[in-house]
Amino acid sequence: MPGGKQKQIEQAADLRVQSQIGEEERFRDLMRRMARENKTAVFSFFLIILMTLAAILAPNLTPYDENSMDLMHRLSPPSAEHLLGTDEGGRDELTRLLYGARVSLLIGVVPTLLSLILGSALGVLAGYRGGITDVIIMRAADVTLAFPSMLLAMVIMYSLGGGLVNVFLTLTLVNWANVARVVRSQTLKLKNSEFVEAARIIGVSEGKIMRRHILSNCLPTLLVLFTLNVPESILTESSLSFLGLGIQPPNASWGLMINTGRQYLYNAPWLCFVPGAAIMLVVLAFNFLGNGLLDVLDPRQKKQ
Amino acid sequence: MEQKTLDVRSLTVCIQTMKGMIRPVNDVSLEVPRGGIVGIVGESGCGKSMTARAVMGLIRYPGKVTGGSVYLEGREITSLPEKERRKLRGAEISMIFQEPMTSLNPVMKVGKQVEEAVLLHTNCSKEEARAKTLDIFREVEIPEAEARYNCYPHQLSGGLRQRVMIAMAAVCRPKLLIADEPTTALDVTVEAQILKLLERLRDAGTGVLLISHSLGIIARVCDYVYVMYAGQIVEQAETEVIFDRPAHPYTRGLLRSVVSLREGAGTLETIPGVVPNLLRLPAGCSFSLRCGMCTERCEKDAPRLLETEPGHKVRCFLAEKEGVR
């Protein structure tokens, strides 16, 4: 997660807690407002849907098989037959790209969801319980955050070994701390907010307060974290695969495609730049969407 | 004729919002005589702060002054270029705000913040500016002025911060001081001190435009009062007149709903309903929805501000009739 963003998410969340002002506080209204004001975000949203569909329907969209080699047509440049050319094994690049999208999108979404669940559970617990629970959880988060994310991912991948499931695990372990920190800081604010105090005075039990009043008020923030963490996961995985530490062949993620294409950078540059462009497009779309959400959920924007 | 410090004529401010155009200040005319305290009173959202900002020239996008003129000692200032306007701000007109907690720069020593105004508007050296700052600190009764000069805002109490704000506003001896709810965030005992300070400035010849929601404050210090409702002035008169014979139903309602300190009552008077949304103002009189004496005419036509007796103007059809009679 880009550092500045995290800060902004935290601040926006804090402000939402402090000032439940405004007329359009409901989520549905906010989404409508975003749709109205931020066309880029809407466009990005549909782009993401489109890419997801393309990934799911990959077998129906291309006549070629993902893994069938055709050594006669190695490294052929883009043509009518192979729209994006072929790779070093003569496989159709477009087909590989579509199938790679499955892996890459999965890698974006699954570990992000896992880290959100883990991070928000630990964050709420740390923030609400305080004391020793808080110290232990937050020190663990500090240790995680002390690592440059790439380095932590490399170390974990090294000890777990390659493969899809391990990539999921690794990215979850890399990302949870950020989520926990944001959720904790929001929980601290919510815990002292009047409506939580009101619930406590009414006699609502702690577990119910955490679920009903705190976690549900964290949801918009979690949504922003989700949209901004997905591209981060995709980027980290592609970097890992680029170093040969991520997905193992014959599975294809976009990062891995770039890794293999790199050897042919000078005679078949499309093998690098096509999946690279795909990564960029997806990441950009998620970032635009996430920023749109953040803007619309940030009460400061409304003030002006 | 009495010398006027401020003369505002038909000032209108528009804001283009997502849901349409609103007029938080609608055709407002007011005057502040030299050495007088004039009050604007109204509930939240009635446009009193916006009027003050428009006079200062501090309306920012998406708000816009769309009409009217402001004369400062006979000189029209709304048509001045921004650069000229800026020279007036802080020197000839200055303003203090409601929240002394957030109105001072947190990372700058308070002395420097006051000094900045001096350096901006006079050609004096740093030493002279510092001396002036310390003088004004003593004048607004900041104890241990030298020590306070080097304090940061968070080290001062609310009352002291408001004094610093007043010092900053008064340091260049402005002709007009606009005080936007200067005591709302303060305790009553401190409030009384700050009001005293404003009276002292008035005695020194500064015209003061005091904005408040509290009739008590208005009664205590103002000579003349404007009552605002939904962006318009609905009644204006000398303070005694307003409290003695209010003519507009809204003013009457406001006065009746003041809870008395002196005697307990059975049930409190209220004005039914809430302040209307500026986007959905009624077609006729803007107060018609909450008015107990609303007639058919009130719902259709908007009344004008008419003089019922010398110095007493009311925006109400009922008062018009009385005036004729």
Add this chain to the structure above:
Amino acid sequence: MKQKIAQRSVQAVIVLIGVVLLTFVMLRIVPGNPIETMMGEHADAATVARMTAEMGLDQPLHRQFFRYLFSVVRGDFGTSYSLGKPVSLLIQSAFGNTLKLALFAALFAWTLGITCGLICAVSKNRLPDRLFMGFSLLGISLPVFMAAMFLQYIFAFKLHWLPISGTDSWKCFILPAIALGWNSAGQVAQMTRTALLETLAEDYIETARAKGLGNAGVLLSHALRNAMLPVLTMMTIQFSSLLSGAVITETVFSINGIGRLMVQAISGRDIPLLQGTSLLATSVVILGSLLADCLYSVLDPRIREES
């Protein structure tokens, strides 16, 4: 304030010990004996056993850990399995290159980022703002390796303006620094914009205007200093993301730096080297955040008071 810094330092040391423990455990749970992996198939059982004992790998894990911790405190990071040299020596020779790369990249990122951020904030929601913000998002979304390869392909391979790889002259660092700084520039730009816009909406800005200051005056004497405070704290995260990016950039441009050393350590299953480099990288991040904290409390009188 001193007390607060001391407190934060203690915290930093605790985190650092946590880091050592985490890397230690992570690297020891790898299946297989590292000595066997290192020596390959030719190793006979006796030699492996001797080497294992020599390196203390036959001892219980907690004793190994404390042994390592003590030697680290003494400045001894062990000997690299794959390169046969002391880890501290390897790190020493690589650190200079990474430092140069990171400094160039940071310089690039901060100048570009802050300038863009300022332009955006001042022209909020108008064309320059939209343009530069789109640009900065592009920066954030571009994977470091793509930027690196793209720059290398265009400016070194096609145009021959700059060297493809190496560390021989300062010219060699231009492309890697841009590739590495690109990402951070986007982040800095966004942060600067947000922080400045937020500051400009504060009440004391209104006071400054009421005082008679113009746009430039307000910006210079009131808004910038307050806005730069949160931007400064970003330095922490910048250290971290620059180091992450350095791993990739150094690989692409064949720069002998810490990042490349890490990649080598991983491909050579070289535990002491990996541990040493990780420790260095995390220390830099932790130090960076400590520095940012100190700076913040120097610049913000409210925090200076707190302790």
Add this chain to the structure above:
Amino acid sequence: MSGCLLEARELTKEFPAAGKKRIHAVSGVSLKIREGETLGLVGESGCGKSTLGKLMIGALKPDAGEVFFRGKNIIAMTEREFKPLRKELQLVFQDPYASLDPRMTVRDLVAEPIETWGLCANRKETTLRVQDLLRAVEIPEEFLCRYPHQFSGGQRQRIGIARAIAADPSFIVCDEPVSALDVSVQNQILNLLKALKASRKLTFLFISHDLSVVRYLADRVCVMFLGKVCEIGPTEEVYLHPRHPYTRFLLDAVPVPDPSQRGKEIRLLKGEPPSPADPPSGCRFCTRCPYAAARCAAEDPELRDLGGVQAACHFADKAFSV
């Protein structure tokens, strides 16, 4: 005289503050609240009146002292023992914006206490009861499924009140319930509170910084300064014949909407209120009090009975010429 519902004995609460200081929010406060009365609690910001309110209903644990509810010490109780009393002691908050969970509908908000205490057998009954409550606070029933942000400040405060009375409490602390509202709306809420008190036989602790509002609602009034009680007694008596110099100055400082008083010289208190983190020794008012003698700085005055009114001033029985 009716029986004592709630009694505080020597309540003390401190909060940690920056730089190892402690904020003395409430210092050794004792007071009794009689069944069915409204006790007004006035004082300036930071005098500990909100903290005292929360201590009285067990929402905060005091550092020292006891609170007796119907003769039982609720501070010494375990959580399980206290639980059934929880619904007897309720609070209406100052800020009608922050005290309602923005993600819940009005129905859910008002139903929460009913469901928590299992007062209704099923959903339908609960909804019926919620409708009754909303009727009691004059919120139209058709707003049942709306969210808090769709209401004005006054309406939100009504919802807050409906929540507080939902479980039929016997004691409610009203913590500045009208200070965030406009004058015209403020009176509607005050009238509502007065009416509810009569119809539901409630006992109020009404906290406010606004002396006029307290005058309207309270049977007795308690004036606090820096965590201590200065004066307590029947409202009329305290307002007409204040014994404590602080009470006098406070009453004098309130701007009265009567222009004939304009220009009349009022004597002002000197200086700023001292910080609750660093209260003066002896009488806490002594640094601002124009009548302070050497004894005031040395000796903390006890609350003394002065003909129905109790005041904590060494010289309370002498007449001051304010």
